Amino acid sequence: MATEQELSDFLKSVERRAFKRSVYHVRDEEAALDIVQDSMMKLAQHYGDKPAAELPMLFQRILSNCTLDWFRRQKTRRALFSNLSDFDSVDEDGDFDLLENFVSPTDSREAESAxxxxxxxxxxxxxxxxxxxxxxxxxxxxxxxxxxxxxxxxxxxxxxxxxxxxxxxxxxxxxxxxxxxxxxxxxx
The missing domain is CATH 1.10.10.10 (Winged helix-like DNA-binding domain superfamily/Winged helix DNA-binding domain)
Incomplete structure (x- = not known):
């Protein structure tokens, strides 16, 4: 059974990667943030009593399901409001680096040229x-x-x-x- 601290530490450890993964799928930063927050809440509410070792797999499954739910809602909205272009907008201006964890200003690259x-x-x-x-x-x-x-x-x-x-x-x-x-x- 995961303690509150273990659950909190786990959620902190997956927060950034889960957000980026969601952004790749939905291509909307605000929607991705909502999906990740919803996933985290569901994990804490429904599976907080599970062993810490099971949390990564459960969270990935919940995140996938929340993402699918978002796409279903978008499809319904587009069907109902097909004349509104707001629901078809895609934000592709994400200012994050896929490999930012591997590239940091403190790397031993001081001598690297511009x-x-x-x-x-x-x-x-x-x-x-x-x-x-x-x-x-x-x-x-x-x-x-x-x-x-x-x-x-x-x-x-x-x-x-x-x-x-x-x-x-x-x-x-x-x-x-x-x-x-x-x-x-x-x-x-």
Whole structure:
């Protein structure tokens, strides 16, 4: 059974990644924030008594379900209010870096030139754009496996699919990213 402190620490540890993952899916920062907050509340209310080891998988599943619920509500709103363009707006001006945890000003890169810094920033932006362009299930599997560092079984449970499907989605995502980045002249 997770203590209040363990639950709080867990939520703090996943907050930023969950937000970014939601932004990739819904492409609206305010909606993503609402989805993450709703997911966190549901986890605390309904599963706060579960063991701490189960919280990551439960949270990923809740986050996925809340995201799907958001898309369903948007589809309903568009159907009801199809003449209002407000519901079709997409915010693509996110000012976050996909790999910001790996690139910090305190890195041992003091001697790096402005050209190198600019090039690295452009590469990260390109990677971010290519991840955002992946089909939804591929993006979801890729982010869970390689960003959230969940194993195949956890990812399958969170996505509600088989382990084979997770492997297929991840493989396709990696190949698509590799191909797109190679076409842009970026080799990692």
């Amino acid at each position: 050209e190198d810094t600019t090039r690295r920033t452009q590469i990260f932006q390109e990677i971010e754009e290519q991840i955002a362009a992946l089909p939804g299930r591929q993006r979801e599997a890729f982010l869970m496996r390689y960003w959230e560092e969940m194993d195949v079984a956890e990812t399958a449970a969170a996505m509600g699919c088989s382990e084979g499907s997770v492997k297929t989605h991840c493989s396709r995502a990696v190949h698509a990213l590799s191909k797109a980045l190679k076409a842009k002249g970026i080799s990692l």
